[in-house]
């Protein structure tokens with residue numbers, strides 16, 4: 034069995050970061066293929082991504098197994114597939130009620146917060162000035178802080194649902210964004226953010242993102 038994760042420019046690709054953190058949590062070795070986003074010269078970003086996925090977006094996970102090749106695209110589909118294939122990693126909580134809640138958190142992130150994404154785009158290694166926020170962006174930030182606080186208070190664990198789960202993976206880029214733009218957060222949330230930032234997967238991602246910045250491609 035061999036995994037290859039196709040990711041976008043590390044400094045920017047918030048969607049790619051999610052399954053990277055999940056894949057690291059499984060402990061299974063994997064290769065990465067980096068595709069430069071926002072590349073308009075030949076070959077364009079789109080052309081490169083289409084070599085790997087019919088959806089034309091990263092992340093993409095390729096699984097080679099028993100002579101067969103399988104392609105999974107979309108961050109949440111990849112995280113779900115990893116959770117199913119590696120139950121020992123407990124990427125979803127064991128308890129059914131907690132699992133339903135963690136799924137709600139992951140899906141709320143996956144399908145929501147458009148203004149936050151638009152105004153506070155991920156720039157993994159930089160610290161940037163907070164732009165003037167729209168009311169919708171402020172509401173979305175408040176909702177995320179409320180959701181994190183509720184889960185951390187209920188579970189009293191290191192991560193949203195105790196052990197690192199897909200919910201944390203889905204929110205890892207939001208942690209990075211809050212850090213980049215210096216969003217004011219309560220102490221309990223700050224401690225949670227620091228634990229996410231300290232994950233080896235985040236550090237490894239950060240080194241690759243830093244290299245991109247130094248190379249002038251991000």
Ligand SMILES: N[C@@H](CCC(=O)N[C@@H](CS)C(=O)NCC(=O)O)C(=O)O
Pocket residue numbers: 041045046047048049070071078079082089090091092106107108109
């Ligand atoms: N909902 C998708 C979104 C994926 C997505 O939008 N990826 C961006 C990069 S972060 C992309 O591939 N953009 C293609 C491009 O820039 O041409 C997911 O969860 O994976």
